[in-house]
Amino acid sequence: MKKLLITGFQPFGGETVNPALELVKKLAGKTINGYEVIAREIPVVRYEALDVVRAALSEVQPDAVIIVGQAGGRPDITVERIGINVDDFRIPDNKGNQPIDEPVAADGPIAYWATLPIKKMVRNMKDAGIPASVSNSAGTYVCNHLLYGVLHLLAKEGKAHIPAGFVHIPYLPAQMSVRAGLESQYPTMSVHTLVQGFTAMIEALD
Template identity: 50%
Template sequence: MRDPTPRVLLTGFAPFGGEVVNPSWDAVSQLDGGTIAGHRIVARQLPVAFGASLACLRELLDATTPNLVLCVGQAGGRGEVSIERVAINIDDARIADNAGAAPVDTPIVADGPAAYFTTLPIKSMLAALRDAGIPAGISQSAGTYVCNHVFYGLMHALHERPHIRGGFIHVPYSPEQAAHHPGAPSLPLGTVARALRIALHGALTTHEDQRIAAGSEH
């Protein structure tokens, strides 16, 4: 008999761009099988590949039937946990993905809307992270690489499943990676895993998001 406990699908990515680790997966995997706010965490890795990542995500949505989905990716150069607000309908790769593809100015969904907003309570998640002393912010752009590709594809899929909420978080390099990128900020994996746990708890327990300023001038 299937476990009736409600589930959260939590995804991270494989290493890419010459890196041998990816802190998104390394942190996400620490939460696999745990429970947050009465929800079982199912952590899975996505490939860093346009198209294949979304095919994998759709299979996971069908297999896990989650109540909430949080996808996590690496954003080297950022110094804080970045809660993404919006995904845009464009692929524009600066580097090739792990399958060698590098689409330029290509819609993710040919007839899809220009953008989707997250359906997670991002301001309450932000407040919880900052209250815990974790550097965090709201990001207004998830980029145009595979992270945004997955974020947009997730929200497009959930458009037909409005009972499932979803969103995306970017995390900085791990200290191991930052050692090879002089001057780049980083966060320990334990801190990132704790941040994801706090963010998920906020997402699962918040019924009406806070209204706090978290915008940017650029």
């Protein structure tokens, strides 16, 4: 059976929950489209995030990799097209790192295209009635750091053929229930809907 490594970040930025982590916990151990789904929790810390995924890649030897992160304010599931070689953190990570205009990898190219079938994934989710789109920016925080870092690592190790990429997801309803004012009006998506969306997404993998 093929193996899918899926990762979810820990809470950050003052949040007590991260929808990415809650989602991957629900997917862990499932078999979807012939893939055994293997989940890992990732720290929101520069360099440490990639270290954890590097170890998981060595252990699991996956046939595909999907990294998942929270994008508060986005209304749908967004599959990222590109990772860029810059760390420019608008807020500190969970250990206080806040690089400005620094490379993810000094020896790396400007950018890498994600190697997941992004258009097919989005189409599958839309066909399943789940709001989804392609995104052309993963930002410049730890999400992009990990997207670029994983693609760079796979390229350096001669494993660029492994489909890999990043997916951003909206807030959970519970995250908005504790807020007041305009912030409580950010779009949300339930874990149940997210699981449906990711099931359709994984079915797009060969």
